Amino acid sequence: MSSIKKSVSKLFLATVGMFLFGFALVPIYDVFCEITGLNGKVTGPTFSEYEDIGNREIKITFTTTNNNGMPWFFDSDRSQMKVKTGEQNLMSYVFTNTTDKPMIAQAIPSVSPGKGAQYFHKTECFCFEQQYLEPGESISIPLKFVIDPDLPADISSLALGYTLFDITKDQMTKQASN
Amino acid sequence: MSAVIEGHQDDHHHGPAKGITRWLYTTNHKDIGSLYLWFSFIMLFIGGAMAMVIRAELFEPGSQIVSPEFYNQMVTNHGLIMVFGVIMPAFVGLANWLIPMQIGAPDMALPRLNNLSFWILPAAFGVLLATFFMEGGAPNFGWTFYAPLSTEYAPPTVTYFIFAVHIMGASSIMGSINVITTILNMRAPGMTLMKMPLFVWSWLITAYLLIAVMPVLAGAVTMMLMDIHFGTSFFKAGGGGDPVLFQHIFWFFGHPEVYIMILPAFGIVSHIIETFSRKPIFGYDSMVYAIASIALLSFVVWAHHMFTVGMPIAGELFFMYSTMLIAIPTGVKVFNWLSTMFKGSLTFETPMLFAIAFVALFTIGGLSGLMLAIAPADFQYHDTYFVVAHFHYVLVPGALFSIIAAVYYWLPKWTGYMYDEFMGKTHFWLSFVSVNLTFFPMHFVGLAGMPRRIPDYAMQFADYNMIVSVGAFLFGLSQLLFLYVVLKAIFYGKKATGQVWEGAQGLEWTLDSPPAYHTFETPPNLEAGEAKG
Ligand code: HEM
Ligand SMILES: [Cu+2]
Numbered sequence: 255m256s257s258i259k260k261s262v263s264k265l266f267l268a269t270v271g272m273f274l275f276g277f278a279l280v281p282i283y284d285v286f287c288e289i290t291g292l293n294g295k296v297t298g299p300t301f302s303e304y305e306d307i308g309n310r311e312i313k314i315t316f317t318t319t320n321n322n323g324m325p326w327f328f329d330s331d332r333s334q335m336k337v338k339t340g341e342q343n344l345m346s347y348v349f350t351n352t353t354d355k356p357m358i359a360q361a362i363p364s365v366s367p368g369k370g371a372q373y374f375h376k377t378e379c380f381c382f383e384q385q386y387l388e389p390g391e392s393i394s395i396p397l398k399f400v401i402d403p404d405l406p407a408d409i410s411s412l413a414l415g416y417t418l419f420d421i422t423k424d425q426m427t428k429q430a431s432n
Numbered sequence: 433m434s435a436v437i438e439g440h441q442d443d444h445h446h447g448p449a450k451g452i453t454r455w456l457y458t459t460n461h462k463d464i465g466s467l468y469l470w471f472s473f474i475m476l477f478i479g480g481a482m483a484m485v486i487r488a489e490l491f492e493p494g495s496q497i498v499s500p501e502f503y504n505q506m507v508t509n510h511g512l513i514m515v516f517g518v519i520m521p522a523f524v525g526l527a528n529w530l531i532p533m534q535i536g537a538p539d540m541a542l543p544r545l546n547n548l549s550f551w552i553l554p555a556a557f558g559v560l561l562a563t564f565f566m567e568g569g570a571p572n573f574g575w576t577f578y579a580p581l582s583t584e585y586a587p588p589t590v591t592y593f594i595f596a597v598h599i600m601g602a603s604s605i606m607g608s609i610n611v612i613t614t615i616l617n618m619r620a621p622g623m624t625l626m627k628m629p630l631f632v633w634s635w636l637i638t639a640y641l642l643i644a645v646m647p648v649l650a651g652a653v654t655m656m657l658m659d660i661h662f663g664t665s666f667f668k669a670g671g672g673g674d675p676v677l678f679q680h681i682f683w684f685f686g687h688p689e690v691y692i693m694i695l696p697a698f699g700i701v702s703h704i705i706e707t708f709s710r711k712p713i714f715g716y717d718s719m720v721y722a723i724a725s726i727a728l729l730s731f732v733v734w735a736h737h738m739f740t741v742g743m744p745i746a747g748e749l750f751f752m753y754s755t756m757l758i759a760i761p762t763g764v765k766v767f768n769w770l771s772t773m774f775k776g777s778l779t780f781e782t783p784m785l786f787a788i789a790f791v792a793l794f795t796i797g798g799l800s801g802l803m804l805a806i807a808p809a810d811f812q813y814h815d816t817y818f819v820v821a822h823f824h825y826v827l828v829p830g831a832l833f834s835i836i837a838a839v840y841y842w843l844p845k846w847t848g849y850m851y852d853e854f855m856g857k858t859h860f861w862l863s864f865v866s867v868n869l870t871f872f873p874m875h876f877v878g879l880a881g882m883p884r885r886i887p888d889y890a891m892q893f894a895d896y897n898m899i900v901s902v903g904a905f906l907f908g909l910s911q912l913l914f915l916y917v918v919l920k921a922i923f924y925g926k927k928a929t930g931q932v933w934e935g936a937q938g939l940e941w942t943l944d945s946p947p948a949y950h951t952f953e954t955p956p957n958l959e960a961g962e963a964k965g
Contacts, residue, residue, distance in 0.1 A: 258541050261613040269605055269647050276651025276681060280666060283677050321670065360670050368744065419670025424663050 288372070310339045312401050313411035318347070321419045325352050326359060326387075328418045339403040346396045347380065347416070351387035358425050359385045361416045370409045373402035384421065447949050456551075459543030460949065461528045466846070467550050468525025469839070472518050473915070475557065479513035480908050482506045487904040490897050493889050503887035504572035509560070511575025515693065516600045517557050519827065522835045523696040524549075524607050527635050529846060531611065533940040533947065534629045536620030536956045541613040549606040556599035563589035574885060576686065579667035579678040583659045590660065594653045601646045608639035608646075615639075620939070622958030626720070629938055630713065633720050634699030637727045641688045641695070644731075649685040652678065676741050683734035691730045694794075694826060695723055697834030698765055701787045703938070704841050705769050708784035709776025710935035715768040722761035722768075729758050739810045748807040755805035762798055766791060781933075782856030786837035789829055789864050797825030800875065815885075818878025824871045829864075836863075836914065843918065844932045848946035849925025855917045862910040869903025 314337055316330040327350035337343045351357055363381045365371040378398040387393065401412070448454045448463065458464060485506045489496050498506070528546070532539055540546050563570040568587030571577070582590060615636045619628070628636075655666040655678075665671025667678045698719075706713045713719060735743060735751040743751075769791050778784075800822040804810050813819060844850050873896040878884075882893045889897065928945040943951055 258613055258617050261616055262542070262609060265609045265612060265643060268643050269609075271647075272644055273647035273651055276648040277655075279648075279651075279681055279684065280655075280677065283674070283680060287674075362669050362672070368742070417669065419668075421670045424665070424668070424671055 310403070310405070311336055312339060312405065312409075314343075314401075315411065315413040316345060317413060317415040319415065319417045321417050324359070324418055324420045326350060326357070326418060326420075327352055327392075328361070328416075330416075337401060339401045339405060341400065342377070343399055343401075344396055345399075346394050348392065348394050349380075349385055349387060349418075350392040351389060354389045355422075356386065356388050357420060357422045359387070359418055360421050361385075361418050364415045364417070366413050366415070367409065370405060370412050373405040373409075374412060374414065375400045375402060381416065384425070457547065459539075459547050461532050461540045461543070461546065462846070462947070462949065464540075464546050464550050465525045465527075465529030468521045468528060468553075471550075471553060472522035472525060472835075475513050475517035475521070476911065477915075478561070479510050479518055480911060482510040482513070483904060484908050486510065487901040489887055490889070491901040492898070493891055493894050495888055498887070500887045501569065501572065504574075504885070505564070505570040507885055508571045508574050508577075509564075512560065512571070513557070514827070515575060515689075516597075517553075519693045519831050519835070520604065521553060523635075523638070523693075524604075526631075526696065526700070526835070526838055526842075527607075527611055530842065530940065531614060531632055531635060532618070533943065533951060534632050534938055535615065535618065535623055536939050536952045536958070537614060537618035538950060538953045540610050541618055542610045545606050546610055549603045549610065552599050553603045556596045556603065559592050559599070560596040563592050566592070576682060577656075578682070579656060579659070579675050583656050583667055586660070591657070594657050597653045598650060601650045604642050604646050608642040611635055611639040612643075620952070620955040620958055626717065627958075629699075630702040630716070630719055631696065631699035634695045634697075634723055637723050638692050638695045641692050641727055641730070645685040645688045645692075648681060649689075652681045652685065655681075676738070679738050679741060680735070683737045684731075686737065687734040688727075688730045690823070690826070691726060693831045695727065697790065697794075697831050698723060700834045700838045700841075701769065701790050702772075704783045704787040704837055705772050705791075706937070707841075707933050707935045708779050708781060708787075709773045710778075711772055711776045712937070713768065714771035714774075715764075718764055719768055722764045725761045726758060729754065729761070733758060736805055736807075736810070739807045740814050752805055752807040756802065759798065759802055766795055766798075781840075782851070782853060782860055783837045783841035785857065785860045785864075786833045786840065789860070790833045790837065793825055793829030793833070793867070797822055797827075797830055800825065813878065815883055816878040817874045817882045817884055820884050821871050821874035821878055824874070828871065829867050833863075833867075839918065841933075842940075843921060844925075844928035845940060845943075845945050845947070847922050847925070848928055848944075849921045850928045851917050851921035851925060855913070855920065859910060859913045859917055862913065863907060866903045866906035866910055870900055870907055871903075873897075873900050873903075 313334065315334050316332065318328050318330055320326065320328060327348065329348055331346045331348070335343070335345070347361075349359070361381050363376075363379070365374045376397065376399045378396065380395040380397065385393070385395075399414075448458070448460065455463065455467060458467075485498060486503070489498050489503055489506075528540065531537075560570075566589050568589050570589060571582075571587065571593045573581040573586055573590075577593075615628070615632060655664070658664040659666050659668055659673070665673035667673050667675050669675060702713050702719060733751060733755045735747060736755045739748060739751070773788075780788075800818065804813055804819065804822055840851060840856055877893045877896045877900075880893065882889055930944050931941050932945060933941075939952075939956055940947075942956070
C-alpha cells in the first residue's frame with residue numbers, strides 16, 4: 255500500500271510543479287525575448303556615452319497605430335529621419351484625447367527588425383508611462399534615443415512603431431480590486 | 433489456470449449494487465469504464481450535431497442557415513467537445529476497462545478517485561453547454577482560445593468556459609495519477625515493464641504527458657481569468673503583456689495534447705493487428721521506444737503551430753527540424769504494423785478493418801503534417817483548410833477509428849455478446865468511404881487558399897465544399913448505425929466465448945465473457961505460461 259501512496263504523492267507534486275512551471279513561462283519568455291529581440295521588445299531607460307560612436311548613418315522610420323477602437327489622435331512630428339550612431343536624437347509625439355471623457359492610454363513600442371531592438375536605446379520615453387488626458391486635451395511629448403554603435407553592419411535602417419492602447423477600463427478594475 | 437481464478441472469486445462473490453446508485457457510487461473499474469465510454473458516445477453525437485450545422489452552413493457559398501456568430505460558437509464547441517469530451521474520455525474508459533484486466537490487477541489503484549474523476553466530467557460539459565443559453569452565447573473564439581479573442585473580445589460566458597476547462601483538467605489529471613499508480617504498483621508478479629501489453633505501455637506514457645501538460649493548460653486559463661477579472665496583463669499588450677505569449681503557453685500544452693489523443697490508439701491498433709494476423713507484434717521493443725521518443729519530442733515542437741507569428745529564423749529552423757524528427761519514430765510504428773501483417777494468416781473482421789484503415793489514413797495525416805512542418809510552406813498553408821484536413825485525418829480515421837475498432841474488438845469481452853459482423857462491416861465501409869469524402873477534398877480547397885473558421889467562402893470553392901458536406905452527412909448517419917450495432921449486440925447478440933478471437937493473446941482473454949464483476953483478486957501466475965499481450 256505504501257508504494258501506492260508514494261506514487262500518488264510524487265505525481266501530485268509533479269502536477270503542482272507543472273502548474274507553477276506554466277506561470278514560470280511568463281518571465282522565461284520575457285528574458286528570452288530580450289536576449290533574442292523577439293517581437294522587437296525594447297528594454298527600459300538606458301543612458302550610455304559611447305567612446306567610439308562609429309559614425310554610421312541609420313535611417314529611422316516612425317509609425318503610429320491606434321489599437322482597435324482607440325479614438326485618440328496620435329502621431330509623430332516626422333515620419334522619417336537620418337541619425338548617426340552614438341548620438342542623442344529627439345523626436346516628438348502628439349497625443350490628443352478626441353473624446354468627451356477623461357481617458358488613460360499607454361503606448362507600446364516595437365522595433366523592427368527584431369534583431370536591432372536591443373541596439374535602440376531610449377533615454378527618455380513616454381512609453382514608460384501612462385498618459386492621462388482630460389476631454390479634448392492635447393500634449394506633445396519628446397522621445398530621446400541613441401542608436402548603439404554596435405548595431406550589426408547589415409542593418410542600415412530601423413523602424414520604431416508605437417501602438418496606442420486604451421487602458422482606462424483596466425486601470426479602473428485595478429483600482430477597484432486594490 | 434483460469435479455473436483457479438474463478439474458484440477463488442466464488443469465495444467472496446458480490447455483484448454490483450442495484451439501480452442508479454450502482455452508477456453514482458461505483459468504484460468498480462469496469463463500471464467506470466462503461467460510464468466513460470457511454471459519456472463519450474453521447475458527446476460524440478452532440479459534437480457531431482454541431483459538425484452537421486457547420487457543414488450545412490458550408491454546403492453552399494453565402495450565408496445560409498445560421499448567423500456568423502452562431503457559426504463561430506458551433507466551430508468552437510465542436511472542437512472542444514470532440515477533443516475533451518469524446519476522444520479523451522473514450523481513451524480513459526478503455527484504460528479503465530482494460531488496464532486492470534491486462535496486467536492482472538483486481539481494480540484501479542485509487543477506486544474512489546476514479547469515481548470522482550468520472551463524475552466531474554458531465555458537470556464540466558454541463559457548464560460548457562449551458563453557456564449556449566446564457567447572455568452573449570457560448571464561447572466563440574475557437575478551440576485554441578487565443579488571447580485577446582478569448583479575453584478582451586470574449587463573450588461574458590468565457591468565465592464559465594474557464595471553469596469548465598479547469599474541471600476537465602482536474603478530471604484528466606486524477607485519471608492519469610490513477611493509471612500510473614495502477615501500472616507501476618499492481619502488475620501481476622512476473623509482468624516486467626517490457627512484458628506489458630502495448631496498450632498499457634501507450635497509456636503509461638500518455639498519462640505522464642497528461643500530468644506534464646494539463647497543469648500548464650490550467651495555468652493558461654487561470655492567467656486569462658486574471659486578465660479578464662483582476663486587471664493583470666499577462667496577454668494584454670496595452671499593459672505590457674504579450675498575446676503571443678498565450679500561444680506559446682497554449683501550444684506547449686497543445687502539441688503534447690494531440691499526442692495524448694493518438695498514443696493510446698497506437699496501443700489498440702497493435703493488439704488488433706497482431707490478433708487478426710495471428711502473429712505477435714513485430715518489434716515489440718522498438719514499439720515501446722517509438723512511443724517514448726514521440727512523447728519526449730512532443731515537448732520541443734510546439735511552435736510549429738505558430739510559424740507565422742514572427743519568430744527569429746533560428747526558432748523557425750529549430751521547430752521545423754524537431755517536428756520533422758517526429759516522423760521517424762512514427763514511421764517505425766507504421767512499418768512494424770505492416771511487418772506484423774506481412775505473411776500473417778490474415779482475416780478481416782470489423783476491428784481489423786478499422787485498424788487497417790487506421791494505419792493507412794493516419795499515415796496520410798502524418799504526411800500532410802510533414803508538409804505543414806516545412807516552415808516556409810506553412811506560411812501558405814497556415815489557417816487554411818489544409819490544416820483542417822491534416823488534423824481531421826489524424827483524429828477521425830486516426831484516433832476515432834481506433835476507438836471504434838477497440839469497441840468492436842473488446843465489446844464481446846465486456847458484454848458477453850457478439851456484434852453482428854455483417855452490420856459491423858457495413859458500418860466500416862460506410863465510414864471509410866464517407867470519412868475520405870469528407871476530409872480528402874479539404875486538402876484541395878486548403879491548398880487553393882480557402883481559410884478555416886469562416887461561415888462563407890468564395891465561389892471557386894463551392895463544388896468541393898458540397899462534396900465535403902455530403903460526405904459529412906453520410907459519416908454522421910453511419911455513426912447512428914454504429915450505435916445500432918452496439919445496442920443490437922447488447923440486447924440480441926449471440927453469446928461470446930471467453931477467448932472471443934482465435935488469435936487473441938493477453939490476460940483479458942483468459943477471463944469469461946463477460947468477466948465477473950471482480951476479476952484477478954488473486955493475481956494470475958505469469959510464470960506458468962501466460963503470454964504477454
Ligand atoms: C508526423 C506527425 C505530425 C506532424 C509533422 C504534424 C505537424 C503539424 C503542424 C506543422 C501543424 C500546424 C499547422 C498550422 O497551423 O499551420 C499541425 C497542426 C495540427 N496537428 Fe499535427 N502533426 C503531426 C501529427 C499529428 C497528430 C498525430 C495529431 C493528433 C492526433 C495532430 C493534430 C494536429 C492538430 C489538432 C492541429 C491543428 C491545431 C489547430 O490549429 O487547431 N497532428 N500539425
Ligand atoms: Cu503540433
